[in-house]
Amino acid sequence: MTFDSLSFFCFLTLALAAYWLIASWRVRKVVLLGSSYVFYGAWNPFFALLLVATTWFDYFLAHWLDAQQNQAARKRLLIASVVVNMGVLAFFKYAQFLRDTAVDLAASVGVRFEPLDLGILLPIGISFYTFESMSYVIDVYRRRFKPSRSLVDYGLFVTFFPHLVAGPILRYHDFAPQCQAPQSWTSIPAGRALAMVAIGLAMKVGLADLVFAPVADRVFAAGARPDSPTAWLGAFAFSLQVYCDFAAYSLCAIGVALLFGFHFKANFESPFGAVGMADLWTRWHISLSTWLRDYVFNPLGGYRKGRARGHLNLLITFLLCGLWHGAAWTYVIWGGLNGLFQVIERMFRERVWDFTQASQAWVRSALMLGTFVLFTLAVVFFRAPSVADALRLLRVMLLGETGATVALFARGELVFAATLGAATLAAQQLSARTRGWDWLDRRPVWLRTAVVATALSVVLLSPGFNPAFIYFQF
Amino acid sequence: MRARGWLTTWVFALLIALGGAAGLETYLRRLDYVPTVQDDPDLWALAYERVRLKPDALVLLGASRIQFALDPVMIEQATGRPTAMLAVNGHYPLATLRFLAEDEAFRGLVVVGIDSRGLNAKHWDMQQPWVEHWNNRWSLARRINRQLTTPLQEQWVIARSPFALANLLRRLAAGWGLPFNDYVILRPERVGYVDYRRTDITAIRRQRILDLEQYYRDHPPPPPEAWLKVAEPLAQWVAAIKQRGGKVVFFREPVSGEHLELDERNYPRAEYWDVLAARQILPMIDFRDQPALAHFALPDTSHIDGIDVPAFTQAFIALMRGHGHWPGAARQ
Numbered sequence: 001m002t003f004d005s006l007s008f009f010c011f012l013t014l015a016l017a018a019y020w021l022i023a024s025w026r027v028r029k030v031v032l033l034g035s036s037y038v039f040y041g042a043w044n045p046f047f048a049l050l051l052v053a054t055t056w057f058d059y060f061l062a063h064w065l066d067a068q069q070n071q072a073a074r075k076r077l078l079i080a081s082v083v084v085n086m087g088v089l090a091f092f093k094y095a096q097f098l099r100d101t102a103v104d105l106a107a108s109v110g111v112r113f114e115p116l117d118l119g120i121l122l123p124i125g126i127s128f129y130t131f132e133s134m135s136y137v138i139d140v141y142r143r144r145f146k147p148s149r150s151l152v153d154y155g156l157f158v159t160f161f162p163h164l165v166a167g168p169i170l171r172y173h174d175f176a177p178q179c180q181a182p183q184s185w186t187s188i189p190a191g192r193a194l195a196m197v198a199i200g201l202a203m204k205v206g207l208a209d210l211v212f213a214p215v216a217d218r219v220f221a222a223g224a225r226p227d228s229p230t231a232w233l234g235a236f237a238f239s240l241q242v243y244c245d246f247a248a249y250s251l252c253a254i255g256v257a258l259l260f261g262f263h264f265k266a267n268f269e270s271p272f273g274a275v276g277m278a279d280l281w282t283r284w285h286i287s288l289s290t291w292l293r294d295y296v297f298n299p300l301g302g303y304r305k306g307r308a309r310g311h312l313n314l315l316i317t318f319l320l321c322g323l324w325h326g327a328a329w330t331y332v333i334w335g336g337l338n339g340l341f342q343v344i345e346r347m348f349r350e351r352v353w354d355f356t357q358a359s360q361a362w363v364r365s366a367l368m369l370g371t372f373v374l375f376t377l378a379v380v381f382f383r384a385p386s387v388a389d390a391l392r393l394l395r396v397m398l399l400g401e402t403g404a405t406v407a408l409f410a411r412g413e414l415v416f417a418a419t420l421g422a423a424t425l426a427a428q429q430l431s432a433r434t435r436g437w438d439w440l441d442r443r444p445v446w447l448r449t450a451v452v453a454t455a456l457s458v459v460l461l462s463p464g465f466n467p468a469f470i471y472f473q474f
Numbered sequence: 475m476r477a478r479g480w481l482t483t484w485v486f487a488l489l490i491a492l493g494g495a496a497g498l499e500t501y502l503r504r505l506d507y508v509p510t511v512q513d514d515p516d517l518w519a520l521a522y523e524r525v526r527l528k529p530d531a532l533v534l535l536g537a538s539r540i541q542f543a544l545d546p547v548m549i550e551q552a553t554g555r556p557t558a559m560l561a562v563n564g565h566y567p568l569a570t571l572r573f574l575a576e577d578e579a580f581r582g583l584v585v586v587g588i589d590s591r592g593l594n595a596k597h598w599d600m601q602q603p604w605v606e607h608w609n610n611r612w613s614l615a616r617r618i619n620r621q622l623t624t625p626l627q628e629q630w631v632i633a634r635s636p637f638a639l640a641n642l643l644r645r646l647a648a649g650w651g652l653p654f655n656d657y658v659i660l661r662p663e664r665v666g667y668v669d670y671r672r673t674d675i676t677a678i679r680r681q682r683i684l685d686l687e688q689y690y691r692d693h694p695p696p697p698p699e700a701w702l703k704v705a706e707p708l709a710q711w712v713a714a715i716k717q718r719g720g721k722v723v724f725f726r727e728p729v730s731g732e733h734l735e736l737d738e739r740n741y742p743r744a745e746y747w748d749v750l751a752a753r754q755i756l757p758m759i760d761f762r763d764q765p766a767l768a769h770f771a772l773p774d775t776s777h778i779d780g781i782d783v784p785a786f787t788q789a790f791i792a793l794m795r796g797h798g799h800w801p802g803a804a805r806q
Contacts, residue, residue, distance in 0.1 A: 412644075412648035
């Protein structure tokens with residue numbers, strides 16, 4: 001069930017009604033947990049069972065781990081949890097990738113064979129809920145908090161439907177306190193929450209699906225031969241598409257959770273208003289970048305063991321970030337490039353110029369655009385079907401190589417997409433220092449009405465075959 | 475105070491958005507646009523899901539000539555068999571036939587609308603995306619969503635994707651004007667009713683023949699012996715369905731005029747179709763042998779007028795009964 005579907009609209013209406021009509025807090029949570037399983041099971045009931053199994057396994061293992069005083073035994077239990085969680089993830093997500101890689105490697109030394117078709121279907125959201133479960137067990141191991149005493153509360157942490165399939169990736173210590181006491185429905189900022197959902201949906205169904213995706217799709221299509229400016233435009237369009245798609249999902253998730261009285265942290269904070277790639281990664285998919293910082297980069301030693309080791313740790317972290325996104329070399333290279341850009345940027349800032357301190361508006365604006373261009377260069381690998389395709393497009397973009405024979409777009413189409421793209425970037429730059437969505441409450445009614453009416457109009461007038469959110473595949 | 479401010483915001487925002495939508499709908503209706511269901515793989519999957527487990531199911535495969543000619547609701551009423559339209563406009567159906575042969579749960583009767591081009595191996599996978607949608611993406615959530623969307627599309631022009639606000643603005647920016655005013659009205663059961671009064675039939679007919687000539691230039695027919703190799707896998711698929719108690723009937727749908735002449739010139743009947751029919755491994759009905767179908771006009775040389783769909787469907791039912799393909803047809 002996707003947020004931009006009528007089935008979700010009906011589901012949400014029923015779930016909200018049931019939730020707020022029930023007086024008992026405990027029963028409310030059970031209803032919410034049941035609704036979350038319905039939400040997930042409506043896509044694939046079998047994988048809902050997998051979700052139940054994962055939840056139970058980590059819940060009981062965390063208790064067992066907490067009760068152990070022997071450090072070696074605790075470590076063994078932690079390893080068991082990581083192995084099982086990563087094993088399930090690896091089976092569903094990486095088995096095909098490993099098989100294909102083995103076939104390619106064998107072919108490179110002249111051995112050719114036809115492997116079994118594994119026919120594995122990827123459970124939606126498995127990367128997200130696996131990371132949440134793992135962070136919970138690791139934090140219990142680190143004795144950051146006691147394990148949950150309620151299976152319902154823990155189940156809700158993993159399964160609560162707004163964040164279940166595409167994040168934000170929650171942390172138990174943020175979520176657990178919210179399970180302690182109910183909120184009254186009168187204390188919920190419902191107007192703002194609904195506005196966030198409407199704006200998120202408009203970004204997805206309007207900007208991502210109907211403005212930027214058609215441009216990116218044609219440039220990245222098999223056999224497309226764009227000229228250099230068109231290739232750049234297609235790559236920029238995909239950067240904006242993936243932002244408007246994923247940030248929209250996060251915004252909807254935060255808004256929907258708020259309707260139930262739960263607060264999620266922001267997952268995107270004007271990433272294209274960032275100055276430098278390091279800054280961008282504090283604004284882009286924040287719940288993942290902080291997860292990687294806390295459970296990969298810092299345990300590797302961060303920058304505590306010297307600069308060179310720190311750079312290596314950063315690269316490893318981002319290579320894993322790429323692999324988390326998808327089981328393909330294109331994603332690994334995308335992650336590697338993002339790591340590499342940050343390493344180079346760090347060295348540049350230390351030795352040449354710390355541009356993040358620039359104060360002149362036009363300089364910062366130029367730096368923001370430069371950051372967007374770097375992000376776009378890397379994202380070519382994220383979108384292209386293969387490494388060879390990505391390199392071919394990059395050659396066209398950077399070296400002006402072109403085999404263009406026919407124009408891919410009418411001029412008016414390009415003007416339309418470019419105008420909305422520029423507007424999106426300008427909005428990001430102007431709101432670079434703004435955090436959260438509380439500012440909506442402080443705006444005059446006429447302005448809010450204009451924003452919400454525009455969003456609603458785009459949503460109402462964007463019917464059709466809803467493509468899934470891009471991050472569902474991860 | 476804050477809550478009241480938001481209430482005002484939402485009331486006005488809803489009024490503006492709904493007013494805007496109603497205004498656009500009114501404007502489009504004045505321009506003679508009419509609501510029609512938008513076809514997609516979900517609607518296809520929904521149709522198949524309804525009949526899949528029923529032993530007396532009847533599924534109609536093919537491309538537009540079947541989808542715009544046979545009404546599954548009428549067939550269901552006349553024969554008592556749960557009927558699904560699985561034909562896909564512009565896509566030959568052999569991938570779906572292969573899928574039905576592989577689906578152990580399916581035990582029904584299959585009518586395959588096909589022509590010589592459709593049997594060419596290069597077109598076998600045209601409907602594979604629909605099959606993959608069923609296998610990998612079809613879900614309860616999609617079913618509910620599709621069931622909620624269809625009634626809206628039956629009532630509102632703006633409920634179809636060509637009329638999405640961003641699409642309209644992009645078209646206007648590109649100087650393309652409003653979307654094509656479709657002359658096929660699709661019903662929820664996926665049967666299309668062609669309304670030639672809503673279009674320039676002469677231009678459409680001319681374009682169709684030009685397209686067909688271009689097709690034959692781009693895709694010259696394979697030699698008969700290569701083309702006839704299709705018989706082997708087809709026979710296997712038919713046998714698989716038959717083994718489970720089902721049945722498959724191939725139906726060569728009517729075409730006329732220059733269209734028929736081009737087909738005959740490129741795939742001479744005596745060298746292709748008749749040789750395949752003579753092998754008697756595939757039950758076949760050819761429109762060229764059926765006088766009952768001869769009087770239906772094909773304004774664009776390939777599709778009947780929507781007005782004729784009921785009569786054509788009745789004639790087809792009679793034809794199938796006459797050939798003994800529907801032994802249980804009398805149940806009503």
